[in-house]
Amino acid sequence: MTDIHDYLAEFDDIPGTRVYTAKRARQGYQLNQFAMSLMQAENRERFHADERVYLDAWPMSAEQKQAVLDRDYNRLLDLGGNIYFLAKVFASDGLSFVHAVSTMTGMSVEEYQAMMMDGGRSPDGVRSIGDKC
Amino acid sequence: MTDIHDYLAEFDDIPGTRVYTAKRARQGYQLNQFAMSLMQAENRERFHADERVYLDAWPMSAEQKQAVLDRDYNRLLDLGGNIYFLAKVFASDGLSFVHAVSTMTGMSVEEYQAMMMDGGRSPDGVRSIGDKC
Amino acid sequence: MARITHGIASSHIPVLGFAADHGKTQDPIFKPAFDGYRWTREWIANEGKPDVVVLVYNDHASAFDMNVIPTFAIGCAESFRVCDEGYGPRPVPSVVGHPDLAWHIAQSLILDDFDMTIFNKMDVDHGLTVPLTMMFGEDCKEWPTTVVPLAVNVVTYPPPSGNRCWLLGEAIARAVNSYEEDLNVHVWGTGGMSHQLQGPRAGLINREWDNMFLDKLVGDTQDLRHIPHIEYLRETGSEGIEMVMWLIMRGALGRETRCLHRHYHVPVSNTALGHIVLEPVDGTVPQSPTFEADGAVTTSIDQ
Amino acid sequence: MARITHGIASSHIPVLGFAADHGKTQDPIFKPAFDGYRWTREWIANEGKPDVVVLVYNDHASAFDMNVIPTFAIGCAESFRVCDEGYGPRPVPSVVGHPDLAWHIAQSLILDDFDMTIFNKMDVDHGLTVPLTMMFGEDCKEWPTTVVPLAVNVVTYPPPSGNRCWLLGEAIARAVNSYEEDLNVHVWGTGGMSHQLQGPRAGLINREWDNMFLDKLVGDTQDLRHIPHIEYLRETGSEGIEMVMWLIMRGALGRETRCLHRHYHVPVSNTALGHIVLEPVDGTVPQSPTFEADGAVTTSIDQ
Numbered sequence A, B: 001m002t003d004i005h006d007y008l009a010e011f012d013d014i015p016g017t018r019v020y021t022a023k024r025a026r027q028g029y030q031l032n033q034f035a036m037s038l039m040q041a042e043n044r045e046r047f048h049a050d051e052r053v054y055l056d057a058w059p060m061s062a063e064q065k066q067a068v069l070d071r072d073y074n075r076l077l078d079l080g081g082n083i084y085f086l087a088k089v090f091a092s093d094g095l096s097f098v099h100a101v102s103t104m105t106g107m108s109v110e111e112y113q114a115m116m117m118d119g120g121r122s123p124d125g126v127r128s129i130g131d132k133c
Numbered sequence C, D: 001m002a003r004i005t006h007g008i009a010s011s012h013i014p015v016l017g018f019a020a021d022h023g024k025t026q027d028p029i030f031k032p033a034f035d036g037y038r039w040t041r042e043w044i045a046n047e048g049k050p051d052v053v054v055l056v057y058n059d060h061a062s063a064f065d066m067n068v069i070p071t072f073a074i075g076c077a078e079s080f081r082v083c084d085e086g087y088g089p090r091p092v093p094s095v096v097g098h099p100d101l102a103w104h105i106a107q108s109l110i111l112d113d114f115d116m117t118i119f120n121k122m123d124v125d126h127g128l129t130v131p132l133t134m135m136f137g138e139d140c141k142e143w144p145t146t147v148v149p150l151a152v153n154v155v156t157y158p159p160p161s162g163n164r165c166w167l168l169g170e171a172i173a174r175a176v177n178s179y180e181e182d183l184n185v186h187v188w189g190t191g192g193m194s195h196q197l198q199g200p201r202a203g204l205i206n207r208e209w210d211n212m213f214l215d216k217l218v219g220d221t222q223d224l225r226h227i228p229h230i231e232y233l234r235e236t237g238s239e240g241i242e243m244v245m246w247l248i249m250r251g252a253l254g255r256e257t258r259c260l261h262r263h264y265h266v267p268v269s270n271t272a273l274g275h276i277v278l279e280p281v282d283g284t285v286p287q288s289p290t291f292e293a294d295g296a297v298t299t300s301i302d303q
């Protein structure tokens, strides 16, 4: 590692992965704060009673709000969400980590679970975009 | 400095001075949190309306409460208070730092201010209890 | 004098807390994970019992939101509440702190040039409570140890380097060694091993790399401290970075360790589970770079 | 490229904020204090103007209560509200941040093994707003600079060592030098000089020691970084410890400085007022101990 720019640039070379750097943290600030508000039971109730109304109280982008409504977690990651914050959304839906995570992989829950039981996804071929190693 | 025990022990050798170490911070935790509550205007009003009632809502020692009622700042320091926290008490009384600080020195405000105008208290003789230097 | 008797590393996978709280530890899907802790539970209930655990973990957007991101936080409170992570709080006891030792460690670390953030009020999440359950069992009315929580940022980049974590561990050892009361202290490193919880690459598991990491926690090699963040990410998934916290535990054990117990299992939820119990063979840590010590703070914790 | 053009040190005595807010700067008791800033106000309104100030200060039980005590906190928010310290908030503008640079510095410092706590929401007190008033005047509708607040714990012991502060300054210089946008950056160190606000020894002032300290900020001596906390306490009163924050500013200016302006006055309230404006002669700072740099992060800021 020679400087901070190299350090950060390497993170863009990992396939299918968004590293939660300052850039993402800033983009996702309101989104992640919204998600964290769901740690309180009364907020979870208000959210589920009318998601759109609840979301409109947060200064999030229209894309972020739509992606929450769609539970499109890959999109939410692209829009600055962090998985530990977003976990409050799927927890409030009563979903497990396995279930929610599987929705990002293009597999069904069953296929994803079968892959995990079989030892998980191999790192071979998904270490680097550039090297395909 | 050879170790943490030496580091902390030296602080007890300064005349008329309480260094705000962990020991004091723990002793004064509730006292200082009480003082800080006075940063909100409505709390200042409630406090001045009935100091005893306000204080009794805090799990402070009887000595700490009495010293607040007495505005005995030396005693409050002995009981774990920190001056920046206690400043919220005398600020709520409308007192300046000079006025409040002078009450700890055994001088009148006028004497204290005269000393300051004259260049302040000399460090000579008050550097160390042991050395009298 | 206080001394570090053992180090434990363990994953802190939330679903294990769920299984424990709902009587599912013997379900076929969870049984192999729990079976690997049987040795540790037996040992820690007897000769392995700590008086205090310095429990290194990370907060998962539970106590800390995006408004405050401490690199190293130390909990000096009398006790710590268990927080509601969205499913309701886990039905486990509150965590009892050890404010005397915690403040002593905090002060020592700052004098040793670690820029700690002290917390006197802090809730704790599965990162801290799941390891307590795994070691002490499902039926604790109260935890049989006091705890000094040490939370490390591994969520927002950059986390501290592996080397910084190892150095922190060494400084924790010096701090414990200079505490006058006779206490058996454990240092636990939690989180990991391979896991990625996000995106099309989710589910990544690297059994070979994880086992290399477990291998190198034992003995006198210091190779692990020099692994860059990018390697954790590429090899073990985006959440594998949590393993830097194990290096705080390893650093605290000094020059050389031996392994008492080791357990590795795939999968638990999205994750590879790893667990190891270590003891120092030669617990010597380097002298403080800031104290002009004559051995006062640098004591061998050799047994 | 961004570069550190100047360093400023200044006391941040609350009563000066009071005088400024109430039209009392020409009162005989306050006039000598304000007169010493006339040169700086003229200069900073013209050729001395910064784009961003990295403003090192301490919080005085305002934003942080006893529940959270960060050794080094950096403010990455868009803006920072002025807090009510018990007399009502000062009637001054909100402080506008520079999140791009602040996050860049925060990330760089963590990679350089400083264990920063990042704040994305933080109120600021007189420690930060009084220096802005002293430099920019009483009549600002908005502050003519953006600010990166850097709060240092000097209230609960131990604060960071003087040497740690100096090292942090050097790391800030490396961080600024690696920021790509063209920016004039100031680093300000605030607080001090001699003052003791507590107990029978209150009112202590050590004119000689304070002037020694001012002397040694200039030129290429590094003596100041080795002063232990106990010396600040004995020589300059219990609150004189705030001067360690000036060493962050000094460290950021590199190998050698020259003095553009200097001002010392006793008393202001309980305090000795000190103020100095410095510029780097040779702004070289040591290479990062963590980057394997080939000069990339270590640039001379020689002008």
Ligand SMILES: [Fe+3]
Residues within 6 Å of the ligand: C012, C058, C060, C127, C191, C192, C242
């Ligand atoms: Fe975790």
Ligand SMILES: [Fe+3]
Residues within 6 Å of the ligand: D012, D058, D060, D127, D191, D192, D242
């Ligand atoms: Fe101050």
